Amino acid sequence: MPELPEVEVVKRSLNNKIQNLIIKEIKINDGSLRYPIVKNELRKVVGLKLKKITRRSKYLLFFFNKDFLMLIHLGMTGKLFFVNKKSKKFKTSFYYNINNEKDQKHDRVIFYLSKNQKLIYNDVRKFGFIKFYNLKDLNDIQHLKNLGPEPLEHDFNYTYFKKYIIGRKRVIKEILMSQNFVSGIGNIYANEILFLCKVKPTRNVNKLKNFEIRKIIKLTKNVLNSSIKLGGSTIKNFSSSNGKKGSFQQHFNVYGKKNEVCSNRNCVSKVVRSIVSKRSTFHCPKCQK
DNA sequence: CGGGACTCCTGAGGGC
DNA sequence: TGCCCTCAGGAGTCCC
Numbered sequence: 001m002p003e004l005p006e007v008e009v010v011k012r013s014l015n016n017k018i019q020n021l022i023i024k025e026i027k028i029n030d031g032s033l034r035y036p037i038v039k040n041e042l043r044k045v046v047g048l049k050l051k052k053i054t055r056r057s058k059y060l061l062f063f064f065n066k067d068f069l070m071l072i073h074l075g076m077t078g079k080l081f082f083v084n085k086k087s088k089k090f091k092t093s094f095y096y097n098i099n100n101e102k103d104q105k106h107d108r109v110i111f112y113l114s115k116n117q118k119l120i121y122n123d124v125r126k127f128g129f130i131k132f133y134n135l136k137d138l139n140d141i142q143h144l145k146n147l148g149p150e151p152l153e154h155d156f157n158y159t160y161f162k163k164y165i166i167g168r169k170r171v172i173k174e175i176l177m178s179q180n181f182v183s184g185i186g187n188i189y190a191n192e193i194l195f196l197c198k199v200k201p202t203r204n205v206n207k208l209k210n211f212e213i214r215k216i217i218k219l220t221k222n223v224l225n226s227s228i229k230l231g232g233s234t235i236k237n238f239s240s241s242n243g244k245k246g247s248f249q250q251h252f253n254v255y256g257k258k259n260e261v262c263s264n265r266n267c268v269s270k271v272v273r274s275i276v277s278k279r280s281t282f283h284c285p286k287c288q289k
Numbered sequence: 290c291g292g293g294a295c296t297c298c299t300g301a302g303g304g305c
Numbered sequence: 306t307g308c309c310c311t312c313a314g315g316a317g318t319c320c321c
Contacts, residue, residue, distance in 0.1 A: 002315090034317085074315090075315055186315070188314055255314095
């Protein structure tokens, strides 16, 4: 599922709600996530008070009132639901599809919080994970160590881009998705960004013109910001849902639009689907050079 | 270090 | 209805 905008939306919506709530109990329905959950580690956060959540790339970092850190990655299908039992109304962080008190299918881990609230980690494919660290080891976390700059920060700029691609022969789409070049962009946004830049996904990075590099940087920021504003992208259709869903998917130009007419005015070409570095890729053969 | 192949896992959707 | 195939917002490891 989630790329930077979706994870950012989760972070923002959860942050308001979890602050100062205490983890009372944790239930593991299925701890065989990407990294199997170690019960003893999980126990360490019981009794701790949640302070804030930050995001780095597609990772969520949960901070407590003690020097402890919980790292969550949502993988492809991970979701976090925040549930307020008292009001009987479920507030959701993202992808809301639950409407009763029973555990739902794929609710893997449930955090029971003070004030009768719950935080649910739901993950169909179990590619996501939950890990725990001592705060003093923050800078040694392997997952975070080699991440490139945040695309929305200033250090993702023209100079950085030019320097990074020196001597590299990879294609632009792969570079955009490579987390040590820039962190947080996945398959959907890579496709969308390159369409708007009119750059073919298979263009070799060292063949990019300078103006195209500037454009890629600028539109990367634009696309991600627009998506965040719209609550991210919600791909799957949850018919029973009455919670908040993102709507950026309505603004997709190419992703998932194989054989549809290009969204550029005056262009009658059809969107082509191909495979680039093992990932589904969409582009307009006429507009993207 | 770079790049490709393969891996984790479950479900949806299409073709027959 | 069922079976089989392909595909899906990610990223780690192993091998050359």
